[in-house]
Amino acid sequence: MTEMMLKVEDLHARYGAVEVLRGLGFEVPDRSVVVILGANGAGKTTTLRALCNMCTTSGSILLEGEDISRAKTADIVRRGVAHVPQGRGTFPELSVMDNLRIGAYIRRDKEVNADIGRWFEIFPRLEERRDQLAGSLSGGEQQMLAVARALMCRPRLLLLDEPSLGLAPLIIEDLFERFIQLNKETGLTMLLVEQNANLALDMADYAYVIESGEIALHGPADQLKNDPAVQEAYLGA
Amino acid sequence: MSSPLIVVSKGDRQHRQWNTLYWGYAIALAILVPLVLQPFQIGRMNRAIVMIVAVLAVNLVVGFNGMLALGHSAFMGIGAFVTASMVQDESWDYWMIIPLVLVLGFAVGVVVGLPALRVKGLYLALVTIAQAAVFPTLVNIDELGIAERTGGPNGKKVEEEVDRQVDSLSGYFEFLPGVDGARGADAYRYWIILFITAIVVLLVRNIMRSRAGRAVLAIRDNEAGAAVYGVNLPMYKTLNFALSASLGSLAGLLWCLDKGFVAGQDFTFLLAIELIIGLVIGGVGTLQGSVLGGLFVVWVRDLTKRISIPMGFYTLDGDGPLSNAIFGLILILFTFFAPGGIASMVTAVQKRIIQVVPLTPAGDPITPLERLDPGPSSTRSAWALRLAVIGPVLLVIGWVLMNVDNLIVGVFAFLLRFAIVVLAPIVVLVAMNERLGARAGLRGENAAAVTSRATLAGVIGVLSFAYVKTFALNLALRAHHVTHLAREAVVTDGGRERPVVPLVSEAAKYKDFKGTPGEFCSSGPGGEFNDWSVDELCGISSEAIEASETPVGWWLIAWPTQSLLALVLSLASIAVTLLVGFRYFVFSNSNLEPAKAETSEREDATA
Amino acid sequence: MEWQWDVLPQFAFNGLREGAVFAAVALALVLIFKATTLINFATGELAMLGAFLMYILNVEQGMWLWLSIVLAMLISAGIGAAVERALVRPFDPDDHLPVVLITLGLFLIVNAVAGDIWDYQLRPVNEPFGTFPSWAPSSQELKEVADGSISCVKVSSGNFVEATAGAADATTCELAGRTYWTILNANVDYRTLGTWVTLAVALAALFMVLGRTKAGLAFRAVSSSAESARLVGVNTGRTLGFGWALASVFGTLGAALVAPSLNGVNPNMMQFILIYALAGAALGGLDSLGGAIIGGIVVGLIKGVVVSWFFVQVMGWAFFSILQLATAFMLILVVLLFRPSGLFGTRRIERV
Secondary structure, three states: OOOEEEEEEEEEEEEOOEEEEEEEEEEEEOOOEEEEEEOOOOOHHHHHHHHOOOOEEEEEEEEOOEEOOOOOHHHHHHOOEEEEOOOOOOOOOOEHHHHHHHHOOOOOOOOHHHHHHHHHHHOHHHHHOOOOEHHHOOHHHHHHHHHHHHHOOOOOEEEEEOOOOOOOHHHHHHHHHHHHHHHHHHOOEEEEEEOOHHHHHHHOOEEEEEEOOEEEEEEEHHHHHOOHHHHHHHHOO | OOOOOEEEEOOOHHHHHHHHHHHHHHHHHHHHHHHHOOHHHHHHHHHHHHHHHHHHHHHHHHHHHOOOOOOHHHHHHHHHHHHHHHHHHHOOOHHHHHHHHHHHHHHHHHHHHHHHHOEOOOHHHHHHHHHHHHHHHHOOOOOOOHHHHHOHHHOEEOOOOOOHHHHHHHHHHOOOOOOOOOOHHHHHHHHHHHHHHHHHHHHHHHHHHOHHHHHHHHHHHOHHHHHHOOOOHHHHHHHHHHHHHHHHHHHHHHHHHHHOEEOHHHOOHHHHHHHHHHHHHHOOOOHHHHHHHHHHHHHHHHHHHOOEEEEOOEEEEOOOOHHHHHHHHHHHHHHHHOOOHHHHHHHHHHHHHEEEEOEOOOOOEOOOHHHHOOHHHOOHHHHHHHHHHHHHHHHHHHHHHHOOOOHHHHHHHHHHHHHHHHHHHHHHHHHHHHHHHHHOOOOOOOHHHHHHHHHHHHHHHHHHHHHHHHHHHHHHHHHHHHHHHHHHHHHHHOOOOOOOOOHHHHHHHHOOOOOOHHHHHHHOOOOEEOOEEHHHHHHHOHHHHHHOOOOOOOOOOOOHHHHHHHHHHHHHHHHHHHHHHHHHHHHOHHHHOOOHHHHHHHHHHHO | OOOOHHHHHHHHHHHHHHHHHHHHHHHHHHHHHHHHOOOOOOHHHHHHHHHHHHHHHHHHOOOOHHHHHHHHHHHHHHHHHHHHHHHHOOOOOOOHHHHHHHHHHHHHHHHHHHHHHHOOOOEOOOOOOOOOOOOOOOHHHHHHHHOOOOOOOOOOOOOOOOOOOOOOOHHHHHHHHOOEEEEOOEEEEHHHHHHHHHHHHHHHHHHHHHHHOHHHHHHHHHHHOHHHHHHOOOOHHHHHHHHHHHHHHHHHHHHHHHHHHHOOEOOOOOHHHHHHHHHHHHHHOOOOHHHHHHHHHHHHHHHHHHHHHHHHHHOOOHHHHOOHHHHHHHHHHHHHHHOOOOOOOOOOOOEO
């Protein structure tokens, strides 16, 4: 059995009086790509926020066997979880370089600049705009910056919240190829939340479908892809 | 007491009873103020009521519109200086100035508010704080006759002879409680200020219920949402701010009317913060909050000034700069622990006592009252009885604590002593309500008996309290006339300053004397009075004494027999309460509690 | 109306010196605004406390003046961070009312406690720049002063408090006459130069800290987006505390530099300066550090040149010297009318 990077059991989350997640449970094996699908308002974004303790939660969240459900957001990041939130989460008033540097905030080693160079190789557009303010970048560039920024902390688990939102189809494909490349090359574990089910299922190893805060379906990605119910609801087939 | 003691539907008989009680207290309090308080205390009360108007003005912006306004001291200053100048220099009457200050305040409010309210954020706070800091410097400008009209650094006094309209008119209003020869102008001003304040409060209440008011509230709750529904944000915000500014100016007018003297240093940033403190402590965004807050800032300031705690080599003295520090601390503590202010505490307590069920458009309660009735397992009578016992117990504790020579304890004891006045009528209301329930067969066997005992205890408690208070009032009133003599004496004699505060205790020596001040001097008991001999006193203020023909305590029939009756009744009430309480706590406790099985059965039924 | 061009440079220099102080306090306001989107109305009082710390260390304890200023700045930094931790952090930063109330309460408490401890009286402080070793007047010069063949001018202390025109005896001349240089017919005393140089050094240090250090980067990140900052592992609370500490440092520096011009420290010393600084911050843009500096200096210049020189000297309207503070108020109104985000503010201003 593969080792579990993340194991979530009976996760509840609420905003005020509204309960958004109702006993969610899922697993993310090490070095895999897992996708969470769901309609608007199903609780996808909240799931990721709950993992980083950014909303009121209860339940258990085990990161490599350790419970992080009570840890502070900053400490969770220190344990190797990087989160690319919806709406990108870059710092619009900081330059591209500063965005990458702040991504490495938790690191104390000397290889930060080398890492920045590496991401510039992968995302050459960023290097061209290294001194521009992040707020002046285009949507796709910002998304690249957000991913690069998240990877600067050398995470073991990357949480991606709808990276395809608002991007042109060509850019999305390019972006997803890079995700696959990252996963293959570095063994980075990814938990992806998406509405673009086709692309996501192509990329993922395993998939969960959530509906109103509960897991409705789950299975290996290629299996789900052929599931008629999923096809009807999410793939427009 | 998990469920409220009384459940009523809006507008039904019990709700009306409750409201009558509420307003009864308010009116009784308003009438008692000029009768009971000493003249300087009435003056302070006037100041407090002026502050109610000012706090309400701030509340319009901060509480109802969600914008931060920190500069209402300047609007008050404008109102006060304009009033002082118009009365003193132009011989206008106060009522003629009211529209003037309203319009002026409104105009200044538009000028200040419009630039700041076009943009979102803390900009209004920025502008208004600068405005508060700037205003006191402006009154000193000696161009354009400004300093002449404002009095410059010396301030402006409204001379007594100019202000005679107040005194002369007060003759026509002697029917108002307190406006007799003794308290004259102070009490008369009290009624004028109270009248205007009541109108302002009603006005604000109605505005907030109007279309414009709903727009203002909508902006506070959800600015973007309000804009989407077509509310013109800058216009409503500015109009609201300008209205608030004009009410602030009106408060300034009342300030001048009350004090007769205005100076730049009265209208600094500190006054502006004081208004904010009043607002927060009273309760942001509620009318009751403004009323409580206005009273609070004046009376608590008065209290903190009297604090003096020796701490070895250092004495913590409230009558210095530290009175501000205490206020600051109160503000921070309230922000942390009671952000809703006193009003929300009162509401929380009230919710435990009464629940008002709103009506559907058809006029029926939204939830049928029967469903809210606890049925045979009701513990309401027990609670009523408990409250009936608590009242006199608190009264006794208050009496005991009165003997502790400490200011804070003294205030606490004062509040304890009055708790019964609030508790007893609640007991009676609850008990009456429970009796209705018992008659309808909704209550257990013992409830009726407990209810009658509770009613009895409540009625006796409040009656005896009233009698005891009447008795005490008699003494205070008779003492008051003598106090008045001393006050006149100080004014006439000028140079010889005497402490005014302990006069009541001094005057209590003459409590047996009944008659006019003139008789007091001619055939009174004589003797010493605060270092004055009575002859000296009467000699200095002979004019005032001859003028005052009002007998002592004219509004109360103050005979010893009645005082005796009060004593007997209060003793009886304490005895009855103790008896009832004793029985209740020792013997029949089990009778009152509903059987456990019964309760669970009921729960099963509802489930 | 007579254009008195000859005295204009003097007024301009005075305005610039005051402007430097306004800039320091405006910077304190903007640092806190960037950290917590809040106007800290207690900025002036915290700065006043810092000035009193300097007074205690230097005048009462006899510590070297500059060391006591630096120590006062450090202690103020601790106080600022503690205030943030204890009184500001518990509240939701999006809800302005409670936090502003807290700063108002703090304003009252600090002012009142300082007033209780030190009275509301001026306590003279030492001049940080005037005590520099100066040229001793030559015996020839002293003689010339004594017989009046050279005049001896006492340097005006600026516009905070008009210096009394003392008798031009040799002693005053020695003390005051030698501590200035003349540029463009204006006396630029050590105090003015020293204030500028000190502020420039402090600003250079601030921009080094913000631009080059990790803590500075974290501060910029938090002020740009607090939620994203948490997601890269920044301890936002500690970073906000750092911002408050920096703000207190600048407030204290401003108060320490202005104290000699006010003839000493006193619990109310910062109240008007706070208003000028608010005007400066509004002019520069509430979220722009550079804007605060320029805004503060411009407010100083407006006060010195437009009000004190043009209106009072040239136009001869003496009452405008009372209207100095009102000018700051008018400036805020004008800025809000025509450019609500200030000259350099970057935050999008939401028109309502």
